[in-house]
Amino acid sequence: MDFGLAEDHASVRDSVRNFARAELAPGYLARSKRSDFPWAVHKQVAELGVLGLLAGADHNPLDAEDFVAAGLAVEELAYADVNVANAVIPVMLVASLLSRHGSEHVRGEWLGPLVGGRTYVSFCLTEADSGSDAAALRTKAVAVDGGYVISGEKASVTMAAHASALIVTAQTYREGVHLGVSAFLVEMDDPGITTSGIADTGWKPMGRSMVHLDEVRVDEGALLGAEGAAFRSVLNGFDFTRPLLALTGVGCAQASLDETAAYVRERSAFGSPLARFEGVSFPLAEHSTTLEAARLLCYSALWKRGSGVRHTADAAMTKWYGPKMAGNAIKECLLLHGNYGYSAEFPFEQRLRDVLALEIADGTAQIQKIIISRELFGAEFTPYRG
Structure with a gap:
């Protein structure tokens, strides 16, 4: 087994990380409270080639569609701005569908503007x-x-x-x-x-x-x-959007953990840094572990997608586990900041609001567990008809 990144993967991760942390992260809170879509930022993401990763040979900056690269991109975007990251995932889904199933006219009219960040479907x-x-x-x-x-x-x-x-x-x-x-x-x-x-x-x-x-x-x-044929040709796209959604939660929660780790190293109580208290360090250690488990589960599902290995149960696992663990971690980080964490001037309460949506989008945790059970026991033992 090899958990290292291929050269293309490392290149995608690093380019998106550098952009996201320098350009996106400082404006997250301000953008998150507005209802107007940040088209200028979306176009910057498009310029990195992110929106074309699953859009077919004519629009993909890589040699072939790459689901692991897509995961790395959305995780890095979500570390800086979970909403910008989640606006990318429907584009990836729609671009994949249009490239595979759209007529020549539809592909010609919509794919270029879509992956260029100039329009939205x-x-x-x-x-x-x-x-x-x-x-x-x-x-x-x-x-x-x-x-x-x-x-x-x-x-x-x-x-x-x-x-x-x-x-x-x-x-x-x-x-x-x-x-x-x-x-x-x-x-x-x-x-x-x-x-x-x-x-x-x-x-x-x-x-x-x-x-x-x-x-x-x-x-x-x-x-x-x-x-x-929509269920056969279109809706199986959820088997890759679910781990992508989970990774946006993981990325967002990782940012909260990193910020909180820095905070508890500096903040003191009773003459000692908070990080020395097990009531502070142990919860952060636990959340770091569950986030890493969620992350690996996501990339395993995406690797299987790209390798043609059945991954429906894996995708469902990522979708119920990842967002739940992310929400738990962000809430803990908010609480460890005390009264400051509850303030709207800090990002934790907003991240918690945004990440909560991930527990609903593309199927709730209950639905994901039905899918996992169906894959485990067979369709005759579940209420799910799929």
Whole structure:
């Protein structure tokens, strides 16, 4: 076994780390409290080549798609600004989907601007009555001459307020026959689309929205992949977005641990540095251990993805364990700073708000445990239909 980084991996990590800690970290708190998306920063990330790592040969700065490199990039970004990092992951997912399943026209029109940080395409899966139970979604796409008519409502759509297009999943019908769930690229300015924002406790620069689709007409080229094939060709992307999401929590929590370790070395009580008290040092030692375990689990899942090894259970493990451990670590760091840590002038309470979203996005911990159980015992022993 070799846990060392390849030359490309080290290059990606170092270039993103240098940029993130010098340029992103100082502005995290100010950006995190605003609802406008930091397009200038997003374009700087794009200039590093990060957004193209999974976008196909024409847009990838590396020789081939590299999921470990993607993980290193988002972890380093999250160390400095967890929201900037989490805005990158949907781009990676959508770019991968478009490069693999988009028509020539769709790839030509959208991939360049997307990985260049000049536009955004949001992913629409969740609905009010079908979050993790994606097969129960109610949005419909009815085939008509030359295209499809889509109607329905999507909930919890990240970045919808800033997006130029959406990838919409819908139950598909042709001549009254149900074909299964398909995915479509839908432009935001198409007639029949309206949005309404959701007031959240974190992730404010990205934001979430409800998206309403009222008989939205798209042409045949908007279909991604085959009709009814979204679960096979599109939604398996969650097996790499889940470890990426977990790594943003790990990176954010690592920054909190590093800051707290520096603080307790300098802060004294009863004539001794806080770091000498086991009530302070032991919790930090424990959180350092759980974060390292989460990190290794994530990179193992991403390595398996790139190597073609089955990794659905691994991805689910990262998704319930990583965000939970990250949140626990950040909370401990806040408390170890005492009254200062509770202040909004320090980053801990904001990081806690932002990281909490990771326990929900791409499936809650309960759903991840169902997936793990399904992989362990077989589908007949779980309520999950996937």
